[in-house]
Amino acid sequence: MFTIERVLQPATLEEAYQVLNAHVSNTVLGGCAFLRLGSKKIGTAIDLSKLNLDYVLEKAEEIEIGAMTTFRTLETNPTLRECFNGVLPKAVSPIIGVQFRNIVTVGATVYSKYGFSDLLTALLALDTEVELHKGGRMTLIEFLNKSYPKDILTRIFIQKNKRRASYQSLRNSSSDYPILTVAVSELDQKWRIVVGARPLRAQIATKASEALSQSKLSAEDIGQAAALAAEELSFGSNIRGSAEYRKAICPVLVKRGIMEVLQCK
Known part of the structure:
Protein backbone atom coordinates (compact mmCIF):
# COMPACT_ATOMS: atom_id res chain seq x y z
CA MET A 1 0.00 0.00 0.00
CA PHE A 2 1.15 3.56 -0.64
CA THR A 3 -0.01 6.84 0.84
CA ILE A 4 -0.07 10.29 -0.76
CA GLU A 5 -0.09 13.58 1.12
CA ARG A 6 -0.63 15.89 -1.87
CA VAL A 7 -1.35 15.54 -5.59
CA LEU A 8 -0.08 18.03 -8.16
CA GLN A 9 -1.06 18.28 -11.82
CA PRO A 10 1.64 20.62 -13.18
CA ALA A 11 1.07 22.85 -16.18
CA THR A 12 4.62 22.39 -17.49
CA LEU A 13 7.37 19.81 -17.36
CA GLU A 14 9.68 22.30 -15.68
CA GLU A 15 7.18 22.78 -12.87
CA ALA A 16 6.92 19.01 -12.49
CA TYR A 17 10.71 18.70 -12.41
CA GLN A 18 11.12 21.39 -9.75
CA VAL A 19 8.51 19.79 -7.49
CA LEU A 20 10.00 16.33 -8.03
CA ASN A 21 13.39 17.47 -6.78
CA ALA A 22 12.05 19.61 -3.93
CA HIS A 23 11.82 16.60 -1.61
CA VAL A 24 13.09 13.03 -1.68
CA SER A 25 9.60 11.60 -1.14
CA ASN A 26 8.05 13.41 -4.12
CA THR A 27 7.21 10.99 -6.93
CA VAL A 28 5.99 11.09 -10.52
CA LEU A 29 2.91 8.94 -11.01
CA GLY A 30 2.48 6.66 -13.99
CA GLY A 31 -0.37 4.20 -13.97
CA CYS A 32 0.39 3.33 -10.30
CA ALA A 33 0.00 -0.38 -11.03
CA PHE A 34 3.32 -1.35 -9.47
CA LEU A 35 3.17 1.23 -6.67
CA ARG A 36 0.28 -0.81 -5.31
CA LEU A 37 2.53 -3.83 -4.94
CA GLY A 38 4.82 -2.12 -2.44
CA SER A 39 4.73 0.20 0.54
CA LYS A 40 5.68 3.83 0.02
CA LYS A 41 4.86 7.19 1.57
CA ILE A 42 4.67 9.90 -1.09
CA GLY A 43 4.86 13.55 -0.14
CA THR A 44 3.75 15.13 -3.41
CA ALA A 45 2.47 12.85 -6.17
CA ILE A 46 3.05 14.43 -9.57
CA ASP A 47 0.42 13.59 -12.18
CA LEU A 48 1.58 14.32 -15.76
CA SER A 49 -1.80 13.67 -17.37
CA LYS A 50 -2.31 17.35 -18.34
CA LEU A 51 0.99 17.61 -20.25
CA ASN A 52 -0.17 15.92 -23.47
CA LEU A 53 2.27 13.02 -23.23
CA ASP A 54 -0.19 10.31 -24.23
CA TYR A 55 0.41 9.70 -27.95
CA LYS A 160 11.70 3.74 -38.29
CA ASN A 161 13.75 1.34 -40.38
CA LYS A 162 13.26 -2.08 -41.92
CA ARG A 163 14.38 -4.00 -38.85
CA ARG A 164 12.67 -7.37 -38.60
CA ALA A 165 11.88 -8.51 -35.07
CA SER A 166 10.38 -11.29 -33.00
CA TYR A 167 9.28 -11.54 -29.37
CA GLN A 168 9.16 -14.69 -27.27
CA SER A 169 8.28 -15.28 -23.62
CA LEU A 170 7.61 -18.13 -21.22
CA ARG A 171 5.03 -17.83 -18.42
CA ASN A 172 3.57 -20.20 -15.87
CA SER A 173 0.16 -18.92 -16.98
CA SER A 174 -0.99 -16.51 -19.67
CA SER A 175 -1.57 -13.65 -17.22
CA ASP A 176 1.50 -14.17 -15.01
CA TYR A 177 4.77 -12.26 -15.04
CA PRO A 178 7.30 -13.85 -17.43
CA ILE A 179 9.82 -16.47 -16.42
CA LEU A 180 12.03 -15.38 -19.31
CA THR A 181 11.67 -13.03 -22.28
CA VAL A 182 13.58 -12.91 -25.56
CA ALA A 183 13.55 -10.46 -28.44
CA VAL A 184 15.51 -11.04 -31.64
CA SER A 185 15.91 -8.58 -34.51
CA GLU A 186 17.86 -8.18 -37.75
CA LEU A 187 18.73 -5.22 -39.95
CA ASP A 188 21.15 -5.38 -42.89
CA GLN A 189 22.37 -8.81 -41.75
CA LYS A 190 23.23 -7.45 -38.30
CA TRP A 191 21.47 -9.44 -35.59
CA ARG A 192 20.54 -8.47 -32.05
CA ILE A 193 19.58 -10.95 -29.34
CA VAL A 194 18.03 -9.61 -26.11
CA VAL A 195 17.13 -11.65 -23.03
CA GLY A 196 15.08 -10.26 -20.13
CA ALA A 197 13.31 -11.36 -16.93
CA ARG A 198 16.42 -13.36 -16.05
CA PRO A 199 14.97 -12.15 -13.51
CA LEU A 200 17.51 -9.37 -14.01
CA ARG A 201 16.89 -6.49 -16.41
CA ALA A 202 16.90 -7.14 -20.15
CA GLN A 203 20.36 -7.26 -21.72
CA ILE A 204 21.78 -7.69 -25.20
CA ALA A 205 23.73 -10.91 -25.68
CA THR A 206 26.55 -9.19 -27.56
CA LYS A 207 28.73 -12.23 -28.27
CA ALA A 208 25.81 -14.29 -29.51
CA SER A 209 24.57 -11.38 -31.62
CA GLU A 210 27.98 -10.92 -33.25
CA ALA A 211 28.40 -14.65 -33.86
CA LEU A 212 25.01 -14.86 -35.55
CA SER A 213 25.72 -11.78 -37.67
CA GLN A 214 28.93 -13.33 -38.98
CA SER A 215 27.43 -16.75 -39.64
CA LYS A 216 25.77 -18.29 -42.68
CA LEU A 217 22.59 -18.87 -40.65
CA SER A 218 22.72 -22.62 -40.99
CA ALA A 219 20.84 -24.73 -38.44
CA GLU A 220 24.15 -25.36 -36.68
CA ASP A 221 25.01 -21.64 -36.62
CA ILE A 222 21.62 -20.75 -35.14
CA GLY A 223 21.94 -23.44 -32.49
CA GLN A 224 25.42 -22.27 -31.53
CA ALA A 225 24.33 -18.62 -31.25
CA ALA A 226 21.36 -19.61 -29.09
CA ALA A 227 23.60 -21.65 -26.81
CA LEU A 228 26.14 -18.81 -26.62
CA ALA A 229 23.45 -16.38 -25.48
CA ALA A 230 22.69 -18.64 -22.51
CA GLU A 231 26.38 -18.96 -21.66
CA GLU A 232 27.32 -15.28 -21.77
CA LEU A 233 24.39 -13.95 -19.73
CA SER A 234 23.75 -14.48 -16.03
CA PHE A 235 20.52 -15.84 -14.58
CA GLY A 236 18.94 -15.74 -11.15
CA SER A 237 16.20 -17.52 -9.23
CA ASN A 238 12.87 -16.35 -7.87
CA ILE A 239 9.44 -17.83 -7.18
CA ARG A 240 8.78 -18.29 -10.91
CA GLY A 241 11.85 -20.28 -11.79
CA SER A 242 15.40 -21.19 -10.91
CA ALA A 243 18.53 -19.84 -12.54
CA GLU A 244 19.22 -23.30 -13.98
CA TYR A 245 15.77 -23.49 -15.53
CA ARG A 246 16.07 -20.04 -17.09
CA LYS A 247 19.46 -20.89 -18.54
CA ALA A 248 18.06 -24.12 -19.99
CA ILE A 249 15.09 -22.48 -21.73
CA CYS A 250 17.05 -19.47 -22.98
CA PRO A 251 18.48 -21.23 -26.09
CA VAL A 252 15.04 -22.57 -26.94
CA LEU A 253 13.42 -19.12 -26.96
CA VAL A 254 16.37 -17.54 -28.78
CA LYS A 255 16.25 -20.18 -31.51
CA ARG A 256 12.49 -19.68 -31.90
CA GLY A 257 13.04 -15.94 -32.19
CA ILE A 258 15.71 -16.31 -34.87
CA MET A 259 13.61 -18.71 -36.89
CA GLU A 260 10.60 -16.39 -36.70
CA VAL A 261 12.66 -13.40 -37.90
CA LEU A 262 13.91 -15.45 -40.84
CA GLN A 263 10.29 -16.03 -41.84
CA CYS A 264 9.36 -12.33 -41.56
CA LYS A 265 8.79 -10.40 -44.78
Missing part, protein backbone atom coordinates in the same frame (compact mmCIF):
# COMPACT_ATOMS: atom_id res chain seq x y z
CA VAL A 56 2.10 7.66 -30.67
CA LEU A 57 3.38 9.88 -33.48
CA GLU A 58 4.75 8.48 -36.73
CA LYS A 59 7.34 10.73 -38.36
CA ALA A 60 9.41 10.32 -41.51
CA GLU A 61 12.39 8.68 -39.79
CA GLU A 62 11.17 7.72 -36.33
CA ILE A 63 8.20 6.83 -34.15
CA GLU A 64 7.75 9.04 -31.10
CA ILE A 65 5.87 7.73 -28.06
CA GLY A 66 4.87 9.97 -25.16
CA ALA A 67 5.64 8.90 -21.60
CA MET A 68 1.98 8.70 -20.54
CA THR A 69 1.06 6.36 -23.39
CA THR A 70 -0.48 3.17 -22.04
CA PHE A 71 0.37 -0.40 -22.93
CA ARG A 72 -3.11 -0.78 -24.36
CA THR A 73 -2.36 2.01 -26.82
CA LEU A 74 0.85 0.24 -27.85
CA GLU A 75 -1.13 -2.95 -28.31
CA THR A 76 -3.81 -1.44 -30.54
CA ASN A 77 -1.93 1.30 -32.44
CA PRO A 78 -2.06 0.61 -36.23
CA THR A 79 1.43 2.00 -36.88
CA LEU A 80 3.07 -0.20 -34.24
CA ARG A 81 1.19 -3.24 -35.51
CA GLU A 82 2.74 -2.71 -38.94
CA CYS A 83 6.30 -1.78 -37.92
CA PHE A 84 8.96 -4.34 -36.93
CA ASN A 85 6.51 -7.21 -37.49
CA GLY A 86 4.35 -5.89 -34.65
CA VAL A 87 6.94 -6.74 -32.00
CA LEU A 88 5.78 -4.09 -29.49
CA PRO A 89 2.08 -5.07 -29.52
CA LYS A 90 3.13 -8.71 -29.28
CA ALA A 91 5.34 -7.95 -26.28
CA VAL A 92 2.71 -6.13 -24.22
CA SER A 93 -0.44 -8.05 -25.18
CA PRO A 94 0.16 -11.01 -22.77
CA ILE A 95 0.56 -8.73 -19.74
CA ILE A 96 -2.07 -9.42 -17.03
CA GLY A 97 -5.29 -8.15 -18.70
CA VAL A 98 -6.81 -5.29 -20.67
CA GLN A 99 -7.76 -3.29 -17.56
CA PHE A 100 -4.17 -3.50 -16.37
CA ARG A 101 -2.76 -2.53 -19.77
CA ASN A 102 -5.12 0.45 -19.83
CA ILE A 103 -3.29 2.06 -16.89
CA VAL A 104 0.37 0.98 -17.16
CA THR A 105 2.42 3.67 -18.90
CA VAL A 106 5.48 3.52 -21.12
CA GLY A 107 7.38 6.23 -19.26
CA ALA A 108 7.01 4.74 -15.80
CA THR A 109 7.98 1.27 -17.03
CA VAL A 110 11.09 2.38 -18.92
CA TYR A 111 12.25 4.85 -16.27
CA SER A 112 11.91 2.24 -13.51
CA LYS A 113 14.06 -0.26 -15.46
CA TYR A 114 12.01 -3.21 -14.24
CA GLY A 115 13.74 -6.55 -14.59
CA PHE A 116 10.48 -8.31 -15.47
CA SER A 117 9.54 -5.79 -18.15
CA ASP A 118 8.38 -7.33 -21.43
CA LEU A 119 8.48 -3.86 -23.00
CA LEU A 120 12.16 -3.21 -22.23
CA THR A 121 13.16 -6.49 -23.84
CA ALA A 122 11.35 -5.57 -27.05
CA LEU A 123 12.58 -1.96 -27.09
CA LEU A 124 16.21 -3.09 -26.72
CA ALA A 125 15.85 -5.15 -29.87
CA LEU A 126 14.92 -1.99 -31.76
CA ASP A 127 16.87 1.23 -32.29
CA THR A 128 15.40 3.07 -29.33
CA GLU A 129 16.26 6.34 -27.63
CA VAL A 130 14.79 7.97 -24.54
CA GLU A 131 14.48 11.62 -23.58
CA LEU A 132 14.79 12.95 -20.04
CA HIS A 133 13.59 16.45 -19.20
CA LYS A 134 17.01 17.55 -17.92
CA GLY A 135 19.23 14.69 -19.02
CA GLY A 136 18.32 15.06 -22.69
CA ARG A 137 18.16 12.41 -25.38
CA MET A 138 20.24 9.25 -25.31
CA THR A 139 20.13 5.64 -26.47
CA LEU A 140 18.09 3.22 -24.40
CA ILE A 141 21.24 1.16 -23.84
CA GLU A 142 23.05 4.17 -22.40
CA PHE A 143 20.08 5.01 -20.17
CA LEU A 144 19.82 1.47 -18.78
CA ASN A 145 23.53 1.16 -18.07
CA LYS A 146 23.99 4.41 -16.14
CA SER A 147 22.55 6.10 -13.08
CA TYR A 148 21.08 9.56 -13.50
CA PRO A 149 19.92 12.26 -11.08
CA LYS A 150 16.19 12.33 -10.36
CA ASP A 151 14.56 13.27 -13.64
CA ILE A 152 11.40 12.84 -15.74
CA LEU A 153 11.28 10.61 -18.79
CA THR A 154 9.21 12.53 -21.35
CA ARG A 155 9.18 10.36 -24.49
CA ILE A 156 10.90 7.55 -26.36
CA PHE A 157 11.95 7.44 -30.01
CA ILE A 158 12.26 4.39 -32.23
CA GLN A 159 14.11 4.66 -35.51
Whole structure:
Protein backbone atom coordinates (compact mmCIF):
# COMPACT_ATOMS: atom_id res chain seq x y z
CA MET A 1 0.00 0.00 0.00
CA PHE A 2 1.15 3.56 -0.64
CA THR A 3 -0.01 6.84 0.84
CA ILE A 4 -0.07 10.29 -0.76
CA GLU A 5 -0.09 13.58 1.12
CA ARG A 6 -0.63 15.89 -1.87
CA VAL A 7 -1.35 15.54 -5.59
CA LEU A 8 -0.08 18.03 -8.16
CA GLN A 9 -1.06 18.28 -11.82
CA PRO A 10 1.64 20.62 -13.18
CA ALA A 11 1.07 22.85 -16.18
CA THR A 12 4.62 22.39 -17.49
CA LEU A 13 7.37 19.81 -17.36
CA GLU A 14 9.68 22.30 -15.68
CA GLU A 15 7.18 22.78 -12.87
CA ALA A 16 6.92 19.01 -12.49
CA TYR A 17 10.71 18.70 -12.41
CA GLN A 18 11.12 21.39 -9.75
CA VAL A 19 8.51 19.79 -7.49
CA LEU A 20 10.00 16.33 -8.03
CA ASN A 21 13.39 17.47 -6.78
CA ALA A 22 12.05 19.61 -3.93
CA HIS A 23 11.82 16.60 -1.61
CA VAL A 24 13.09 13.03 -1.68
CA SER A 25 9.60 11.60 -1.14
CA ASN A 26 8.05 13.41 -4.12
CA THR A 27 7.21 10.99 -6.93
CA VAL A 28 5.99 11.09 -10.52
CA LEU A 29 2.91 8.94 -11.01
CA GLY A 30 2.48 6.66 -13.99
CA GLY A 31 -0.37 4.20 -13.97
CA CYS A 32 0.39 3.33 -10.30
CA ALA A 33 0.00 -0.38 -11.03
CA PHE A 34 3.32 -1.35 -9.47
CA LEU A 35 3.17 1.23 -6.67
CA ARG A 36 0.28 -0.81 -5.31
CA LEU A 37 2.53 -3.83 -4.94
CA GLY A 38 4.82 -2.12 -2.44
CA SER A 39 4.73 0.20 0.54
CA LYS A 40 5.68 3.83 0.02
CA LYS A 41 4.86 7.19 1.57
CA ILE A 42 4.67 9.90 -1.09
CA GLY A 43 4.86 13.55 -0.14
CA THR A 44 3.75 15.13 -3.41
CA ALA A 45 2.47 12.85 -6.17
CA ILE A 46 3.05 14.43 -9.57
CA ASP A 47 0.42 13.59 -12.18
CA LEU A 48 1.58 14.32 -15.76
CA SER A 49 -1.80 13.67 -17.37
CA LYS A 50 -2.31 17.35 -18.34
CA LEU A 51 0.99 17.61 -20.25
CA ASN A 52 -0.17 15.92 -23.47
CA LEU A 53 2.27 13.02 -23.23
CA ASP A 54 -0.19 10.31 -24.23
CA TYR A 55 0.41 9.70 -27.95
CA VAL A 56 2.10 7.66 -30.67
CA LEU A 57 3.38 9.88 -33.48
CA GLU A 58 4.75 8.48 -36.73
CA LYS A 59 7.34 10.73 -38.36
CA ALA A 60 9.41 10.32 -41.51
CA GLU A 61 12.39 8.68 -39.79
CA GLU A 62 11.17 7.72 -36.33
CA ILE A 63 8.20 6.83 -34.15
CA GLU A 64 7.75 9.04 -31.10
CA ILE A 65 5.87 7.73 -28.06
CA GLY A 66 4.87 9.97 -25.16
CA ALA A 67 5.64 8.90 -21.60
CA MET A 68 1.98 8.70 -20.54
CA THR A 69 1.06 6.36 -23.39
CA THR A 70 -0.48 3.17 -22.04
CA PHE A 71 0.37 -0.40 -22.93
CA ARG A 72 -3.11 -0.78 -24.36
CA THR A 73 -2.36 2.01 -26.82
CA LEU A 74 0.85 0.24 -27.85
CA GLU A 75 -1.13 -2.95 -28.31
CA THR A 76 -3.81 -1.44 -30.54
CA ASN A 77 -1.93 1.30 -32.44
CA PRO A 78 -2.06 0.61 -36.23
CA THR A 79 1.43 2.00 -36.88
CA LEU A 80 3.07 -0.20 -34.24
CA ARG A 81 1.19 -3.24 -35.51
CA GLU A 82 2.74 -2.71 -38.94
CA CYS A 83 6.30 -1.78 -37.92
CA PHE A 84 8.96 -4.34 -36.93
CA ASN A 85 6.51 -7.21 -37.49
CA GLY A 86 4.35 -5.89 -34.65
CA VAL A 87 6.94 -6.74 -32.00
CA LEU A 88 5.78 -4.09 -29.49
CA PRO A 89 2.08 -5.07 -29.52
CA LYS A 90 3.13 -8.71 -29.28
CA ALA A 91 5.34 -7.95 -26.28
CA VAL A 92 2.71 -6.13 -24.22
CA SER A 93 -0.44 -8.05 -25.18
CA PRO A 94 0.16 -11.01 -22.77
CA ILE A 95 0.56 -8.73 -19.74
CA ILE A 96 -2.07 -9.42 -17.03
CA GLY A 97 -5.29 -8.15 -18.70
CA VAL A 98 -6.81 -5.29 -20.67
CA GLN A 99 -7.76 -3.29 -17.56
CA PHE A 100 -4.17 -3.50 -16.37
CA ARG A 101 -2.76 -2.53 -19.77
CA ASN A 102 -5.12 0.45 -19.83
CA ILE A 103 -3.29 2.06 -16.89
CA VAL A 104 0.37 0.98 -17.16
CA THR A 105 2.42 3.67 -18.90
CA VAL A 106 5.48 3.52 -21.12
CA GLY A 107 7.38 6.23 -19.26
CA ALA A 108 7.01 4.74 -15.80
CA THR A 109 7.98 1.27 -17.03
CA VAL A 110 11.09 2.38 -18.92
CA TYR A 111 12.25 4.85 -16.27
CA SER A 112 11.91 2.24 -13.51
CA LYS A 113 14.06 -0.26 -15.46
CA TYR A 114 12.01 -3.21 -14.24
CA GLY A 115 13.74 -6.55 -14.59
CA PHE A 116 10.48 -8.31 -15.47
CA SER A 117 9.54 -5.79 -18.15
CA ASP A 118 8.38 -7.33 -21.43
CA LEU A 119 8.48 -3.86 -23.00
CA LEU A 120 12.16 -3.21 -22.23
CA THR A 121 13.16 -6.49 -23.84
CA ALA A 122 11.35 -5.57 -27.05
CA LEU A 123 12.58 -1.96 -27.09
CA LEU A 124 16.21 -3.09 -26.72
CA ALA A 125 15.85 -5.15 -29.87
CA LEU A 126 14.92 -1.99 -31.76
CA ASP A 127 16.87 1.23 -32.29
CA THR A 128 15.40 3.07 -29.33
CA GLU A 129 16.26 6.34 -27.63
CA VAL A 130 14.79 7.97 -24.54
CA GLU A 131 14.48 11.62 -23.58
CA LEU A 132 14.79 12.95 -20.04
CA HIS A 133 13.59 16.45 -19.20
CA LYS A 134 17.01 17.55 -17.92
CA GLY A 135 19.23 14.69 -19.02
CA GLY A 136 18.32 15.06 -22.69
CA ARG A 137 18.16 12.41 -25.38
CA MET A 138 20.24 9.25 -25.31
CA THR A 139 20.13 5.64 -26.47
CA LEU A 140 18.09 3.22 -24.40
CA ILE A 141 21.24 1.16 -23.84
CA GLU A 142 23.05 4.17 -22.40
CA PHE A 143 20.08 5.01 -20.17
CA LEU A 144 19.82 1.47 -18.78
CA ASN A 145 23.53 1.16 -18.07
CA LYS A 146 23.99 4.41 -16.14
CA SER A 147 22.55 6.10 -13.08
CA TYR A 148 21.08 9.56 -13.50
CA PRO A 149 19.92 12.26 -11.08
CA LYS A 150 16.19 12.33 -10.36
CA ASP A 151 14.56 13.27 -13.64
CA ILE A 152 11.40 12.84 -15.74
CA LEU A 153 11.28 10.61 -18.79
CA THR A 154 9.21 12.53 -21.35
CA ARG A 155 9.18 10.36 -24.49
CA ILE A 156 10.90 7.55 -26.36
CA PHE A 157 11.95 7.44 -30.01
CA ILE A 158 12.26 4.39 -32.23
CA GLN A 159 14.11 4.66 -35.51
CA LYS A 160 11.70 3.74 -38.29
CA ASN A 161 13.75 1.34 -40.38
CA LYS A 162 13.26 -2.08 -41.92
CA ARG A 163 14.38 -4.00 -38.85
CA ARG A 164 12.67 -7.37 -38.60
CA ALA A 165 11.88 -8.51 -35.07
CA SER A 166 10.38 -11.29 -33.00
CA TYR A 167 9.28 -11.54 -29.37
CA GLN A 168 9.16 -14.69 -27.27
CA SER A 169 8.28 -15.28 -23.62
CA LEU A 170 7.61 -18.13 -21.22
CA ARG A 171 5.03 -17.83 -18.42
CA ASN A 172 3.57 -20.20 -15.87
CA SER A 173 0.16 -18.92 -16.98
CA SER A 174 -0.99 -16.51 -19.67
CA SER A 175 -1.57 -13.65 -17.22
CA ASP A 176 1.50 -14.17 -15.01
CA TYR A 177 4.77 -12.26 -15.04
CA PRO A 178 7.30 -13.85 -17.43
CA ILE A 179 9.82 -16.47 -16.42
CA LEU A 180 12.03 -15.38 -19.31
CA THR A 181 11.67 -13.03 -22.28
CA VAL A 182 13.58 -12.91 -25.56
CA ALA A 183 13.55 -10.46 -28.44
CA VAL A 184 15.51 -11.04 -31.64
CA SER A 185 15.91 -8.58 -34.51
CA GLU A 186 17.86 -8.18 -37.75
CA LEU A 187 18.73 -5.22 -39.95
CA ASP A 188 21.15 -5.38 -42.89
CA GLN A 189 22.37 -8.81 -41.75
CA LYS A 190 23.23 -7.45 -38.30
CA TRP A 191 21.47 -9.44 -35.59
CA ARG A 192 20.54 -8.47 -32.05
CA ILE A 193 19.58 -10.95 -29.34
CA VAL A 194 18.03 -9.61 -26.11
CA VAL A 195 17.13 -11.65 -23.03
CA GLY A 196 15.08 -10.26 -20.13
CA ALA A 197 13.31 -11.36 -16.93
CA ARG A 198 16.42 -13.36 -16.05
CA PRO A 199 14.97 -12.15 -13.51
CA LEU A 200 17.51 -9.37 -14.01
CA ARG A 201 16.89 -6.49 -16.41
CA ALA A 202 16.90 -7.14 -20.15
CA GLN A 203 20.36 -7.26 -21.72
CA ILE A 204 21.78 -7.69 -25.20
CA ALA A 205 23.73 -10.91 -25.68
CA THR A 206 26.55 -9.19 -27.56
CA LYS A 207 28.73 -12.23 -28.27
CA ALA A 208 25.81 -14.29 -29.51
CA SER A 209 24.57 -11.38 -31.62
CA GLU A 210 27.98 -10.92 -33.25
CA ALA A 211 28.40 -14.65 -33.86
CA LEU A 212 25.01 -14.86 -35.55
CA SER A 213 25.72 -11.78 -37.67
CA GLN A 214 28.93 -13.33 -38.98
CA SER A 215 27.43 -16.75 -39.64
CA LYS A 216 25.77 -18.29 -42.68
CA LEU A 217 22.59 -18.87 -40.65
CA SER A 218 22.72 -22.62 -40.99
CA ALA A 219 20.84 -24.73 -38.44
CA GLU A 220 24.15 -25.36 -36.68
CA ASP A 221 25.01 -21.64 -36.62
CA ILE A 222 21.62 -20.75 -35.14
CA GLY A 223 21.94 -23.44 -32.49
CA GLN A 224 25.42 -22.27 -31.53
CA ALA A 225 24.33 -18.62 -31.25
CA ALA A 226 21.36 -19.61 -29.09
CA ALA A 227 23.60 -21.65 -26.81
CA LEU A 228 26.14 -18.81 -26.62
CA ALA A 229 23.45 -16.38 -25.48
CA ALA A 230 22.69 -18.64 -22.51
CA GLU A 231 26.38 -18.96 -21.66
CA GLU A 232 27.32 -15.28 -21.77
CA LEU A 233 24.39 -13.95 -19.73
CA SER A 234 23.75 -14.48 -16.03
CA PHE A 235 20.52 -15.84 -14.58
CA GLY A 236 18.94 -15.74 -11.15
CA SER A 237 16.20 -17.52 -9.23
CA ASN A 238 12.87 -16.35 -7.87
CA ILE A 239 9.44 -17.83 -7.18
CA ARG A 240 8.78 -18.29 -10.91
CA GLY A 241 11.85 -20.28 -11.79
CA SER A 242 15.40 -21.19 -10.91
CA ALA A 243 18.53 -19.84 -12.54
CA GLU A 244 19.22 -23.30 -13.98
CA TYR A 245 15.77 -23.49 -15.53
CA ARG A 246 16.07 -20.04 -17.09
CA LYS A 247 19.46 -20.89 -18.54
CA ALA A 248 18.06 -24.12 -19.99
CA ILE A 249 15.09 -22.48 -21.73
CA CYS A 250 17.05 -19.47 -22.98
CA PRO A 251 18.48 -21.23 -26.09
CA VAL A 252 15.04 -22.57 -26.94
CA LEU A 253 13.42 -19.12 -26.96
CA VAL A 254 16.37 -17.54 -28.78
CA LYS A 255 16.25 -20.18 -31.51
CA ARG A 256 12.49 -19.68 -31.90
CA GLY A 257 13.04 -15.94 -32.19
CA ILE A 258 15.71 -16.31 -34.87
CA MET A 259 13.61 -18.71 -36.89
CA GLU A 260 10.60 -16.39 -36.70
CA VAL A 261 12.66 -13.40 -37.90
CA LEU A 262 13.91 -15.45 -40.84
CA GLN A 263 10.29 -16.03 -41.84
CA CYS A 264 9.36 -12.33 -41.56
CA LYS A 265 8.79 -10.40 -44.78
